Amino acid sequence: MKLHVSPDIFPPRGHEAKRLSIVDSAAAVFCREGFAGANIDLIAAEAGVSRQTIYNHHGDKEKLFVAVVRDLTERCNAGIFATIATFPDQPGDLEADLIGFALRLNQNCICNRDGKFLRKLIQTEGERYPELFAEWREQGPGRTWPAIAARFARLAYGGYLTIEDPDVAARQFLGLVNAELQTTFMLGGSLREDEVLQSATNGVRTFLRAFGKRRSAASAEKQSALAGA
Amino acid sequence: MKLHVSPDIFPPRGHEAKRLSIVDSAAAVFCREGFAGANIDLIAAEAGVSRQTIYNHHGDKEKLFVAVVRDLTERCNAGIFATIATFPDQPGDLEADLIGFALRLNQNCICNRDGKFLRKLIQTEGERYPELFAEWREQGPGRTWPAIAARFARLAYGGYLTIEDPDVAARQFLGLVNAELQTTFMLGGSLREDEVLQSATNGVRTFLRAFGKRRSAASAEKQSALAGA
DNA sequence: GACGATTTAGACAAGAGTGTCTAAATTTGT
DNA sequence: ACAAATTTAGACACTCTTGTCTAAATCGTC
Secondary structure, three states: OOOOOOOOOOOOOOHHHHHHHHHHHHHHHHHHHHHHHOOHHHHHHHHOOOHHHHHHHHOOHHHHHHHHHHHHHHHHHHHHHHHHOOOOOOOOOHHHHHHHHHHHHHHHHHOOHHHHHHHHHHHHHHHHOHHHHHHHHHHOHHHHHHHHHHHHHHHHHOOOEOOOOHHHHHHHHHHHHOHHHHHHHHHOOOOOHHHHHHHHHHHHHHHHHHHEOOOOHHHHHHHHHHOOO | OOOOOOOOOOOOOOHHHHHHHHHHHHHHHHHHHHHHHOOHHHHHHHHOOOHHHHHHHHOOHHHHHHHHHHHHHHHHHHHHHHHHOOOOOOOOOHHHHHHHHHHHHHHHHHOOHHHHHHHHHHHHHHHHOHHHHHHHHHHOHHHHHHHHHHHHHHHHHOOOEOOOOHHHHHHHHHHHHOHHHHHHHHHOOOOOHHHHHHHHHHHHHHHHHHHEOOOOHHHHHHHHHHOOO
């Protein structure tokens, strides 16, 4: 296999910059090729670093892989919690606000580079490292789902929604909002922004039909006026 | 790596039986280890067959992989269409019938061995074989989604549902019905039957809150009586 | 500019996996 | 039971990869 690769601009400067570059490139290669197929030489080339440097930093392939997953989990979680902080607790236009939230969640946490990589690594190598991914499960869905559920409970308590089980509602919200992206997710492709918007819009509309308070005549009119989008 | 494996009972008898056994074992190993990590010797051992027989049948590793995916796609599609044929076109109890349908879909097509394997192969190796998986996309979601959408359109036309866009409704139905299984899906784990039932039940209830006709007092009563499940 | 730490290129041994080949054993059809 | 086809075990050449080692080059800092 030839290794003519264009590294990120030019060799990264500084110890920490190299560490970063290595983990980044390793994430990409582990995703593309799987753990077994990932080639340290290729990672080194893509990182713009010599192979020995990788061994200096991380010891061996397995430790490098663990570092990659830990890194991705951390960054993704940070992104998700930052986005949850923007949840519309006192919505003006509930539909528009929820669509905005769903959009931010998708664009910043699920469809971005880190999100795609983490998802793929979990899918492909999850069974090989049970403890590592149990950790992800606790730190990821185990913390983010309840956080989102709590926000929906608050909306229900505030009279904006009619919800029996906030945990179920939260999971269904996520399911609806991504309903039209599943196939693309599976193939790891990139999503156009308008596809994400479309799926979020359709998902939120259905969510509100199920859990929203009965609409007034005025908002029903507005709803159907917008329906052609 | 040691290869003391218990093959399926004892060496399979007959030419066709061997072919079957090879493809089956190959599917399992490709899923567990990824394409690069899959070991022909291991596949041979699990299939209860010598390595040379695999080369006699399939030529090389790549052709074997393609044969595996084609086989899985075909079997899964058959299962899905068989299940779609059981869609409740003239429902007695709409909620119960849709839950039953969702359950059959999940148990027979999505959570079964073939479904899990095919999903994982698409996720892990989809980008390596664009044409192969484009074919899957056309034959799979490209045919099954419209088929399901058509059934929902029929329900709407029959006055059982209020749906604007049957395609959207179909995708959302699938999203809702699997909303609670996503994490387990990602880690490739097996699902207990009651988890699948719970997710299907919750999903169908929400689906009907969004798209069902306004409930009569009687059915509203029944609904809330069942809500404690 | 000089010093210590880090990085680099390249060679290297060891191991693993693919795909081929052979001759012997086994199965299948008749 | 015989002949043809298939399967088997094992050896084999070849390639690729990991991880180590070395000596030279480069970097950061004073």
